Amino acid sequence: MFKQIFEMFKSDSLYEQALSECHEMLEIDREMFNESINALRTSDSAEIPIDIYAMDKKINSFERDVRRKVMTHLAISGSQDLGSGLILTSVVIDIERIGDYTKNIYDLAVSYPKKLNAGTFEDKLTTIEHNTKDYFNRTIDTFKSQDIDSARELMGNYKEEISEVSQSIVEGVISGKDDSLSASQAASVVLYSRYLKRIAAHSRNLISSIVNPFERIGYPE
Numbered sequence: 001m002f003k004q005i006f007e008m009f010k011s012d013s014l015y016e017q018a019l020s021e022c023h024e025m026l027e028i029d030r031e032m033f034n035e036s037i038n039a040l041r042t043s044d045s046a047e048i049p050i051d052i053y054a055m056d057k058k059i060n061s062f063e064r065d066v067r068r069k070v071m072t073h074l075a076i077s078g079s080q081d082l083g084s085g086l087i088l089t090s091v092v093i094d095i096e097r098i099g100d101y102t103k104n105i106y107d108l109a110v111s112y113p114k115k116l117n118a119g120t121f122e123d124k125l126t127t128i129e130h131n132t133k134d135y136f137n138r139t140i141d142t143f144k145s146q147d148i149d150s151a152r153e154l155m156g157n158y159k160e161e162i163s164e165v166s167q168s169i170v171e172g173v174i175s176g177k178d179d180s181l182s183a184s185q186a187a188s189v190v191l192y193s194r195y196l197k198r199i200a201a202h203s204r205n206l207i208s209s210i211v212n213p214f215e216r217i218g219y220p221e
Contacts, residue, residue, distance in 0.1 A: 018069040018088060021062045025095045026140045028055050032102040033136060033199070037129065039109035040116050040192065046109040052102075059099040066092045086214045094202040098136075101199045105192065112188045120178040121169050121189060128165040132196040135162060139203040142210070151210040152221065158204045166197035 032055055035048040070085045109116075118125040135154065142150040170193055172178070173186050181189065205218040212221055 014069045014073040015084070015088070018066045018092075021066050021069075022088070022092055022095060023144055025059050025062045025092070025099070026143065028059055029095060029098045029102060030136070030140060031055070032099060032106070033133075036102045036105035036109065037133070039106055040112070040188075041129070042115060043109070044113060044115050046106070046113045048106070052106050056099055056103050059096055063092050063096045083214055087209055087217070090214065090217050091206060091209050094205045097202045098199050101195045101202070105195050108188055108191055108195070112184060116185070116188055116192065118169075118189045119181050119185070121172055124165055124169050124172075125189060125193060128162055128169070128193060128196050131161045131165070132200045135200050136203050139207050142207055146210055148211055151207040154207050155204060155211070155221065158200055162200040163197055166193045169193040 031050060032052055035050050036052065039046045039048050067089055070088055074081060074085045135157065138150065138154055141147075142154060170190050173181065173190050208219065208221070209217050212219065
């Protein structure tokens, strides 16, 4: 659906600016995501070379600006562009939420400053970590190019490669399958697994806008 109105966005100055800001938000999300994971999984100090809180505020500012541009356009153009405006405002919410969850990962790294190891769940956690990174990076490329085939493939990969692995980790930790994990370690593993799942879920919502009408964004095609 979004692909059908993509060219219209590019032909209108306000929509073009709003779409460009969405792309910039995604690049900020990507940098925050990578640095947050490094802080949690490879560092014992949680120090990172960026100000993640300032970047989060910038994303929030972009979100408000996108809404403002869409509202201004609709006020001028009338109801014929209402569907496209609703899609764009829905998309920007998912992009902002991805930023929130990457900030949550960094907050977790600050609270658990040691390098996080998941014990017997390490292989699964590494798998979901790798899959979410790949999924998010491909989501950004797919959203920018509006590649329908890639969007359909990504929507099909989410459950098996990320959602089910995350659920397996959470259930395993809660059931006490690895009693060598400390309380803080177990809590951190569960939270991290859930944050990764939510980032992937919002990425899936984002790419669903390429193939679905507004009312089915976030759902199967």
